[in-house]
Amino acid sequence: MGDLVVSNLNQTFHREDGSALMAIDNLNMNVRDKEFVCVLGPSGCGKTTLLRMIAGLDTATGGEILLDGERITGPNAKIGIVFQEYSLFPWRSVIDNVAFGLEMRSIPRQERNRIAEQYLDLVGLTQFKTSYPSELSGGMRQRVAVARALAIEPAILLMDEPFGAVDAQTRNLLQHELLNIWEKTKKTILFVTHSVDEAVFLADRIVVLTPRPGRICEIIPIDQSRPRDRTSVEFAKVRRYVLAMINQPKWTIQ
Amino acid sequence: MTLFIIKDTKAGIYPWYNHPLYEKLRQKNEDRIPMSNPARINKNRLLGVLAVVLGLIFWEVIAAVIIRYPFILPSPTDVFSAFVDLLKNGTLFLDFEASLVHFGIGLGAALLIGIPIGIAMGWSRRFDAFLDPIIEILRPIPPLAWIPFAIIWFGLTIYSAGFVIFIGSVFPVIINTYSGFRSVPRIFVEAGKMLGCTKNRALIRYIAFPAALPSVAAGIRIATGIAWMCLVAAELFGVSNYGLGKNLWQYYNLHRMDCVVVYMLILGLIGLLVDMMFRYYIDRHFLKWRTGEVV
Numbered sequence: 001m002g003d004l005v006v007s008n009l010n011q012t013f014h015r016e017d018g019s020a021l022m023a024i025d026n027l028n029m030n031v032r033d034k035e036f037v038c039v040l041g042p043s044g045c046g047k048t049t050l051l052r053m054i055a056g057l058d059t060a061t062g063g064e065i066l067l068d069g070e071r072i073t074g075p076n077a078k079i080g081i082v083f084q085e086y087s088l089f090p091w092r093s094v095i096d097n098v099a100f101g102l103e104m105r106s107i108p109r110q111e112r113n114r115i116a117e118q119y120l121d122l123v124g125l126t127q128f129k130t131s132y133p134s135e136l137s138g139g140m141r142q143r144v145a146v147a148r149a150l151a152i153e154p155a156i157l158l159m160d161e162p163f164g165a166v167d168a169q170t171r172n173l174l175q176h177e178l179l180n181i182w183e184k185t186k187k188t189i190l191f192v193t194h195s196v197d198e199a200v201f202l203a204d205r206i207v208v209l210t211p212r213p214g215r216i217c218e219i220i221p222i223d224q225s226r227p228r229d230r231t232s233v234e235f236a237k238v239r240r241y242v243l244a245m246i247n248q249p250k251w252t253i254q
Numbered sequence: 255m256t257l258f259i260i261k262d263t264k265a266g267i268y269p270w271y272n273h274p275l276y277e278k279l280r281q282k283n284e285d286r287i288p289m290s291n292p293a294r295i296n297k298n299r300l301l302g303v304l305a306v307v308l309g310l311i312f313w314e315v316i317a318a319v320i321i322r323y324p325f326i327l328p329s330p331t332d333v334f335s336a337f338v339d340l341l342k343n344g345t346l347f348l349d350f351e352a353s354l355v356h357f358g359i360g361l362g363a364a365l366l367i368g369i370p371i372g373i374a375m376g377w378s379r380r381f382d383a384f385l386d387p388i389i390e391i392l393r394p395i396p397p398l399a400w401i402p403f404a405i406i407w408f409g410l411t412i413y414s415a416g417f418v419i420f421i422g423s424v425f426p427v428i429i430n431t432y433s434g435f436r437s438v439p440r441i442f443v444e445a446g447k448m449l450g451c452t453k454n455r456a457l458i459r460y461i462a463f464p465a466a467l468p469s470v471a472a473g474i475r476i477a478t479g480i481a482w483m484c485l486v487a488a489e490l491f492g493v494s495n496y497g498l499g500k501n502l503w504q505y506y507n508l509h510r511m512d513c514v515v516v517y518m519l520i521l522g523l524i525g526l527l528v529d530m531m532f533r534y535y536i537d538r539h540f541l542k543w544r545t546g547e548v549v
Binding site: 057074090093133 | 441442444445446447448449450451452456460461464465467542543544
């Protein structure tokens, strides 16, 4: 299962001079089991803040987050995450990176290597299992990061602009692969991005946030069948709609 | 042959490659980057050897022809015969062994105490705030200034020599371990937490320590150098019958300056070997994941 409910979420940061900064304001949303949801918004709107709270890395100042009915209070074995920056451990080989979460659960080496190889196979990097992260390209590193997050078999996979640092072609390729993986593993995925194109290509639903403080602007369901054609008329229609929303004058001034 | 092929392919890519004007420019540039050419590296090594040989000749001439007084400056031949003599009748191996014991005690204690302190200070801000003033007060005291207390606390034993070496080498270990832990990227710690590595002990063991290892190793390397430098002074006050530093001083008292030079050279050579061991063994085997990154 992977059913996420976010209700009345608030996050306020306190600056050093004592003033308060509201990052998230009374946010309500949900992600259903096996659903692919993209959170989209201008930079600084609190997308990453939201994701970090769901991951249990930050504590909200108000409201609650429930995963399968259980309240999230800290890092949790049911949640996998792929960060925007390269987060692979550079001192571990690719397979040891993927097996890390299993090692923390005291699964014997043979067993965890077997599982890790399975996930490396899923992202197509079996032949690089003994390489070190520094030997891999940016796209390959993020694939390994996906395998590592999936290896612990989380109920939900959080992704924080995971393809933000790779070039455009690789990015498209990784999006395709991610959809394949999602279809094979039937995971719930919550994907944060600032790319409208990416969100429309990937998501079942797009949650558009307003600039700071982050509130839900609109939730857009996308019913188009996959694989979606980026050049098709329907695709362009949704894109235009979302872009118009994001490019509102009162938003871009900020 | 290989060189020729490389030249040819380049000429294929750049049509102007073999044009006389460009050739001049090219050679100028190649002169500027001496390391790019393997043949040149060998040539540069030869230059280094040449310098050593020239230096020896220069030394020999000054000592044997101009000064002619081995007490002021023993010549290389004097030193060499003293070395042969010491090998036959001297205590070089016993000295080496004794020095290694002093060195081992000092550096071993520095690692055993310095690494945990560095870890604690780097991991916990409270511990850092607590210990930092003490360390900052003790650190600038020259290790040799501790000799009186070394003798009072440990007597004339190998442990007092070890203590002086310990004082010299513990601070670089602490400081490098500390800064290594301080600069562990937050993203690694968070990634670890999300993968089920949540307790402090596990985070230190599986995330922070490996991430900080290059810095820790650099600290150990610096400490090794300082420990070796403290060695001679630590042996001067008579903690043992043998020791490279001890007998260097002994031969000075006997006015055998040729033997003093032998001990000096041996001390330098071992210091170099220890450092090389670090550079080639430790870096390649424990830090091999850093290959490909700018060190």
